[in-house]
Structures are given as structure tokens and as C-alpha cells.
Amino acid sequence: MTVSEPGALDVASIREDFPVLDREFDGTPLVYLDNAATTQTPQQVIDAISEYYETYNANVHRGLHQLSQEASIAYEEAHDTVAEFVGAAGREELIFTGNTTESENLVAYAWGLNELGPGDEVVLTEMEHHASLVTWQQIAKKTGATVRYIRVTEDGHLDLDHAKKLIGSDTKLVSVLHVSNTLGTINPVADLADLAHAHDALIFVDGAQAVPNRPVDVEAIDADFYAFSGHKMAGPTGIGALYGKQAILEAMEPFNYGGDMITKVTFDDATWNDLPWKFEAGTPKIAQGIALAEAVEYLDDIGMEAIARHENELAQYTLDRLAEFDDIETFGPPAGTERGGLVSFNLGTVHAHDLSSILNDYAVAIRAGDHCTQPLHDKLGVAATARASFYIYNTREEIDVLIDAMDDARELFA
Amino acid sequence: MIGFAAERFSAGIANLDVPMGIGGSDMYRQQILDHYKNPRNYGEIEDATFTHVGENPMCGDTIEMDVVLDDDEETIEAIAFQGDGCAISQASASMLSKRLEGMTIEELETMDRDDVIDMLGVDISPMRVKCAVLAEKVAQDGAEIYFGEKDLEETTTEDDDPE
Numbered sequence: 001m002t003v004s005e006p007g008a009l010d011v012a013s014i015r016e017d018f019p020v021l022d023r024e025f026d027g028t029p030l031v032y033l034d035n036a037a038t039t040q041t042p043q044q045v046i047d048a049i050s051e052y053y054e055t056y057n058a059n060v061h062r063g064l065h066q067l068s069q070e071a072s073i074a075y076e077e078a079h080d081t082v083a084e085f086v087g088a089a090g091r092e093e094l095i096f097t098g099n100t101t102e103s104e105n106l107v108a109y110a111w112g113l114n115e116l117g118p119g120d121e122v123v124l125t126e127m128e129h130h131a132s133l134v135t136w137q138q139i140a141k142k143t144g145a146t147v148r149y150i151r152v153t154e155d156g157h158l159d160l161d162h163a164k165k166l167i168g169s170d171t172k173l174v175s176v177l178h179v180s181n182t183l184g185t186i187n188p189v190a191d192l193a194d195l196a197h198a199h200d201a202l203i204f205v206d207g208a209q210a211v212p213n214r215p216v217d218v219e220a221i222d223a224d225f226y227a228f229s230g231h232k233m234a235g236p237t238g239i240g241a242l243y244g245k246q247a248i249l250e251a252m253e254p255f256n257y258g259g260d261m262i263t264k265v266t267f268d269d270a271t272w273n274d275l276p277w278k279f280e281a282g283t284p285k286i287a288q289g290i291a292l293a294e295a296v297e298y299l300d301d302i303g304m305e306a307i308a309r310h311e312n313e314l315a316q317y318t319l320d321r322l323a324e325f326d327d328i329e330t331f332g333p334p335a336g337t338e339r340g341g342l343v344s345f346n347l348g349t350v351h352a353h354d355l356s357s358i359l360n361d362y363a364v365a366i367r368a369g370d371h372c373t374q375p376l377h378d379k380l381g382v383a384a385t386a387r388a389s390f391y392i393y394n395t396r397e398e399i400d401v402l403i404d405a406m407d408d409a410r411e412l413f414a
Numbered sequence: 415m416i417g418f419a420a421e422r423f424s425a426g427i428a429n430l431d432v433p434m435g436i437g438g439s440d441m442y443r444q445q446i447l448d449h450y451k452n453p454r455n456y457g458e459i460e461d462a463t464f465t466h467v468g469e470n471p472m473c474g475d476t477i478e479m480d481v482v483l484d485d486d487e488e489t490i491e492a493i494a495f496q497g498d499g500c501a502i503s504q505a506s507a508s509m510l511s512k513r514l515e516g517m518t519i520e521e522l523e524t525m526d527r528d529d530v531i532d533m534l535g536v537d538i539s540p541m542r543v544k545c546a547v548l549a550e551k552v553a554q555d556g557a558e559i560y561f562g563e564k565d566l567e568e569t570t571t572e573d574d575d576p577e
Contacts (some may be wrong), residue, residue, distance in 0.1 A: 297481065333426075350498035352472060357441060370472055383474020383499070412442050414499070 009302060009310045009313060015393045017042040020183030028363040031398045036181050036209060036342045036389035037367050038231045041295075045234060048294035052287045059283055061260055075286050078293035085296045086207075086226065087217035088243050092275040095242045095249075096289045100208040101131040101289035103227030103242035104175075106279060107204055108139045110255040111248075112173070117140040118144035121170040123201075124378055125187075127180045131374040132206055136175060145172070152379065155313075156183040156332040163195060171201040178210035178226075182373045182385070183332030184315060186210075193222045202248070208232055209340050212299075212391070214308040218243050230288065234258050234392075235295035239288035242279070256281035292387055299392075307392055312391040314399065318343045321403045327410070331380060342389035344371070347406055350413045352384040358412065362405035416564035433491050442501060445509075450501040455511035459494045466556030468548050475499030475545055477507050481551050483519070490522070494531070495549065502534075502542050507549035509533055519531050519557050525550055544571040 015021050018040045023030045032040060052074070060075045081089035088094050097103045116122070121412045122136045126149045140147045148166050151159040158176075167174060174196040178189050189205050196203040202224040210216055212233035218226045223243065230239035238383055244252075254272055259282035264276035272278045299307065319335040322328045327348040333339050347355055352368035359366055367387040370377045377383065388402055462480035468477045477497035482489050493514050494508045513533060516517050527547045529537050545554060548571050558564035 353476070353500045353542070353545070354442070354502070357539065361440075370474070374471065377474075412447060 005158070009306055009392055011310075011393060011395055014302070017044065018393055019043060019046070021393060025363045031362070031364045031401050033388040033390065033394065033398065033402060034365045035212075035391040035394070036232070036340075036369050036371075036387065038237070039212065039234050040393070041236065042234055042298055044298050045236065045291050045295045048291045049236060049287050050288055057287075060278070060286055071286055074196060074290050075284065078289045081293040082296050083243070083298060085216075086211060086228075086241075086243055087219050089219075093243055093249065094244050095244065095276040095279040096285055096292075097227075097240045097242050097279075098285070099229045099231070099240035100206060100227045101135075101240075103225075103240055104131050104204070104206065106242055106255040107225050107227075107244075108135045110252045110279070111202075112136070112139040112145075113142060114253055116145040116172055119165075119170060120145040120172045121168075122146070122147050123150060123163075123166050123171050123174045123196075125176050126152040126160070127156075127177060127183060127185065127373060127376050128175070129177060129181055129206060129208070130374070131208075132175045132177075132204075133375065136173075138206065146170075150176075152183075152376065155334060155337075156180070156185050158185075158187055158192075160191070163192065166252050167192075167195050167201065168198055169199055171196065171199050173202050173204060175204040175206065178207040178216070178350070179340035180206050180323055180332065181209045181215075181342070182344055182376055182387070184342045184344070185333055186214075186338060186340060189223065190221045191223075193287050197222065209342070213304075213311045213341050215304040224248055225399045228384040230295065233295055234298055235292040236288045239285045239292045240291075241298060245306040246275065249279070254278055254281070258282055260284060260386060289409070310392060311390055312338050314394055314396070315339050315343055316342050317396050318388060318390075318399050318402075321399060324403075325406075341394075342387055343387040344387040346382060346385055347409060348413070349410050351385040354413070355386050355406070355409050358409045359402065359405050361408070362401065362406050364402050365403070416513060435522075441542070443536050445535060446501060446505040449505035452502060453495075453508040455494050455495045455508065456496065458496060459492060462494075464556050464560035466552050466559060466569065468552035468555070468571070470499070470503070470548055470570055470572045472572055473499060473503070473545060475503040475548055477503065477549050477552050479507075479511075479549070479556055481514075481553065481556060487519070489516065489518050491516075493553075497549075500542075500545055501525075501550075502538065502563060503545040503548050506530060506534060506546045508550045510553065514553060519561075522553060522557060525554070531547035547571050 003237045020040050043380045054068050056070040058071040060072040063123040079094050083090055083094035136147050153159050176192055179186050193203045207226050207228040211228035224245050226243040228241055231237040261273050261278050261281040263273050322330055328345055330345045356366055356368035369384050459480040463483040465480045467478045480494045480567050482492040493511045495511055530547050530550045552569045555566055555569045
């Protein structure tokens with residue numbers, strides 16, 4: 001395990017919370033380095049899901065019986081817990097969605113379709129995830145708006161001079177990743193929010209790779225919207241969140257209609273429920289929402305500052321180890337620059353998928369492909385990259401296993 | 415995660431049913447590596463009867479095939495391919511190009527993914543089948559387009575069911 005230092009994570013104890021980490025394949029222990037895709041789930045979160053189904057499973061907001069009241073309170077309080085975790089004022093500003101992509105689509109359809117028109121501009125970045133890039137491309141096609149992209153520099157940062165040129169009076173929305181899922185870059189989202197607001201534009205921050213591994217305060221950033229996913233932060237799949245400033249959410253049209261989002265219905269019309277329920281149509285993600293709140297409490301107990309240090313430390317160690325080899329190309333900010341807990345790289349001319357297949361023999365799980373950032377990969381001049389990404393239970397020793405296993409790929413493809 | 419998650423870890427495959435080794439270096443037997451490193455029929459044929467391209471954009475695998483038919487347009491006389499991508503896709507294209515020499519168009523059209531996997535001679539993990547069959551699909555689509563049975567710009571096997 002990692003050498004203990006003041007404020008460092010107690011990784012040995014954390015690992016005991018994650019049952020899946022006990023898995024072995026032909027006697028080889030799993031080395032799970034695909035956390036930017038999805039993180040593993042601690043027993044506490046699994047128990048929260050079990051407890052819900054075993055003791056108080058009921059539909060929320062419509063039953064007057066005991067189980068429904070218990071489920072409703074737990075589900076509502078889950079909003080408060082998650083809201084507080086990211087610095088939102090309260091549940092009115094925190095909508096549960098399916099994932100970050102759905103949060104993005106919610107804003108695109110409920111706000112973008114109604115607010116954008118010909119001559120308007122949506123400013124994205126070249127490192128944007130398909131979740132935002134494709135969504136705004138399509139909304140632009142429907143509304144006549146134009147999508148523009150802030151350039152990414154050679155060292156994997158956003159070109160802020162270019163951003164200052166792009167963001168102007170025609171800009172209606174800026175949508176930017178907080179942490180790049182491909183490069184690991186931590187973007188200056190508060191500065192970009194200032195820039196957007198100076199031109200009366202809104203800013204949407206995709207925090208899918210930030211909320212899991214660093215302290216996030218949506219009010220300090222002054223984000224108008226901020227989105228993230230539960231399954232990348234020790235929570236279950238099927239749940240994500242959208243933070244939105246209350247005044248903006250109140251002015252917005254609903255995204256989906258039906259069920260929980262309605263107050264009064266006649267044959268002619270309907271009125272909408274209060275926030276956040278106005279944006280949670282139908283029976284919501286009750287078990288997942290409650291479990292996400294449990295995950296948030298689990299992470300909060302460990303401490304987000306310590307998690308951020310741990311993630312950066314593992315990423316820096318990986319960059320240092322990879323730098324020992326002439327045949328490795330890494331992407332993103334250079335060693336020494338703080339980054340999220342991930343490193344994308346290529347081994348010589350070996351295709352990332354071949355590398356991942358070979359690493360699988362060593363029970364090493366990494367991601368290989370385009371990481372849902374095809375245009376960025378085009379710009380980097382590669383079709384695919386391998387990506388090792390870390391979480392609270394990963395160790396330097398596991399990164400050493402990854403580095404050693406790559407020798408096999410070298411031999412095969414030499 | 416549009417599409418990609420489904421590609422890598424298909425929900426249809428129970429985790430415990432996937433034996434380790436499949437998808438690992440077992441896929442990279444000598445024959446595969448030999449064809450990958452020394453592809454046969456690599457290049458282009460300028461006066462080909464038909465040319466067709468295929469791409470799996472999420473993998474980054476590309477294959478372009480030039481095929482020369484005999485005067486009766488029944489039999490493949492010569493074939494060349496160019497491409498870029500993973501070892502499985504490129505070795506499969508190389509081996510297929512050897513297999514197709516002298517084959518009739520009718521025989522080409524009856525080939526399926528099992529024939530390709532037999533040809534490769536290794537277990538291909540479910541997630542990599544689309545890499546293995548790209549070349550075969552390019553050849554088949556190229557022929558069908560040439561004979562007016564299909565209208566298609568570019569072939570892909572990425573939207574195929576991975577199983």
C-alpha cells in the first residue's frame with residue numbers, strides 16, 4: 001500500500017469497503033484502473049440500496065402510507081445531501097437525472113431549444129465530451145445557432161486568449177468540462193464563468209470527472225448549471241445530477257412531462273410542481289438517489305481535499321513511471337502540473353485496443369478507445385488512446401503492475 | 415458514453431461467463447502477429463474492378479480494398495488492401511486477402527463471421543469481433559455495391575450486435 005503521510009488516504013482500510021476488489025482472475029488480483037469510466041461501489045452504498053428494497057421500497061410523493069412517507073423523506077433528503085456536497089443552496093437547485101449526459105440534454109432541450117436562435121452562439125471546447133458536443137451540435141441544427149470551440153493548446157490546456165476572442169455578445173451559453181476525461185486537465189471554470197457572465201451568457205460545467213475527486217463549490221465557480229454522474233463517484237449507475245441556479249430553473253420550461261412534475265391538470269392544461277420536482281417527471285430514481293446520497297457521505301467522510309491529493313499523486317506517479325520508456329507517448333498537461341486522476345497514453349504503434357486486451361491477461365482493467373472525444377483525438381492525431389484512471393482505492397503498486405504488464409505487449413509487437 | 419460502453423462491456427455478457435484469457439494474449443498467436451507485422455497484399459491496385467472502404471470510427475480501424483475480377487466478373491483475380499488499426503483488424507484483412515484470391519463472388523457472399531473467426535484460428539473476444547469482420551464486410555459490401563445490390567458510402571461493423 002502507499003506510504004502513509006499526513007492527510008493521506010488510508011487506502012488499505014478503504015479497499016476493505018469495496019467487495020469487488022477481492023476478485024481474482026486465475027489467481028491474479030484485479031487491478032481496476034478504469035475509474036473515469038465508472039468507479040466501484042463500497043459496501044455502504046450497496047447496503048443503502050439493499051436497505052431501501054428490503055425495508056421501505058415504495059413510490060414517493062403519492063402514497064400516504066408509512067413506506068411511502070419513509071421513501072419520500074429519504075429521497076427528498078438525498079437531494080439536500082447531494083446539494084450541500086457541491087455547494088448548492090438546497091434541494092430546489094439540485095435535480096436528479098440519469099447521468100451527466102441526461103443533465104446536458106435537459107438543459108439543451110428545456111433551455112436551449114427555447115432560448116437559442118439564428119445568430120446565437122454556443123461556445124464549447126475542443127476537449128469536450130460527446131455528451132455536450134453532440135447535444136449542442138444537434139440543438140444548433142434545430143435552432144439555427146452556431147457552435148464554436150475554444151482551442152486546446154499543445155500542452156493540453158484551454159487557450160484562454162482564444163476563449164476571450166470567442167466569447168462575445170453573440171454567445172448565449174458556454175459549456176465546458178471541469179476536468180477533461182481524456183487529458184486530465186483541470187480547467188479554470190470560475191474564470192470562464194466570469195468571461196461568460198461579462199457577456200450575459202450562461203455557463204454549463206460538466207463536472208463528471210471533477211465531483212468524484214475534488215472539492216466542488218458551484219457557488220464559488222458561479223456556474224449557472226453544473227452536472228455530474230453518480231456511478232463515477234462510488235454511487236450506483238442510473239443516477240446523476242444537475243445543479244441549476246434557482247431563478248434560471250424557475251424560468252425554464254420542463255424537459256419531460258408527466259407524473260411527479262405536475263401540480264394541477266385539467267383537460268386543457270397543467271401547472272408545474274415546485275423545484276426540483278418540476279424536472280423529475282414520472283416515478284424518479286428513488287433507490288439510486290438515496291444510494292447516491294450515501295456515496296456522497298462516504299466520500300465526505302474521507303475528505304475531498306485528501307482525495308484530490310491522492311488522485312493527483314497517482315497521476316503524477318504514472319507520468320513519472322511512463323516517462324522511463326522512450327516508446328510511450330502521454331497526452332495532457334506535463335508532469336508536475338496538477339491534474340485529475342487519469343493519464344492517457346499510447347505504447348509505440350500498438351493500438352490501444354490490442355494493449356488493453358493484453359493487459360486483461362494481467363487482470364489490469366484500463367480503457368482503450370476514443371473516450372467519447374473523437375474530435376479531440378483527431379486533433380491529437382491518434383485514433384485511440386489507452387487511459388489509466390484512478391480512485392480512492394488505487395495504489396502505486398497497482399500502477400507498477402500496469403507498467404510491468406506492458407512489457408508483454410512490447411515483446412508481442414516488437 | 416454513447417455507444418462505447420456497449421461496445422466494450424456488452425450488457426448481454428454475464429461477467430462471470432467470460433473466461434480470462436479470451437481477449438488477452440491468446441488472441442495474438444504467431445499467425446496473427448505475422449500478418450499484422452507483414453501484411454500480405456498490402457497496397458493498391460490502380461485499375462481495380464471495384465474499390466471500397468470501411469471504418470470503425472470508435473476503434474479507429476480503417477480498411478480500403480481494391481478487387482480485380484476476371485472477365486466474366488465471377489472470380490477474384492487479385493486483391494490489395496490498405497489500412498490502419500488494431501492487430502486483429504489488420505491481420506484479418508491480410509489473411510482474408512490471401513483467402514479471397516481465386517474465390518468466386520458467390521463464395522465471398524456466403525462468408526460469415528464464423529468463417530472469419532475460423533480463418534483467424536484464435537478465440538476472438540466478443541468485443542473484438544467487429545474488428546475481425548471489418549475486412550470481410552468491406553469486401554462483401556464492395557462487391558454488392560459494384561453489382562448494384564447495395565448503395566453505401568462506407569462500411570462499418572461498429573453498429574453490429576457484438577454477440
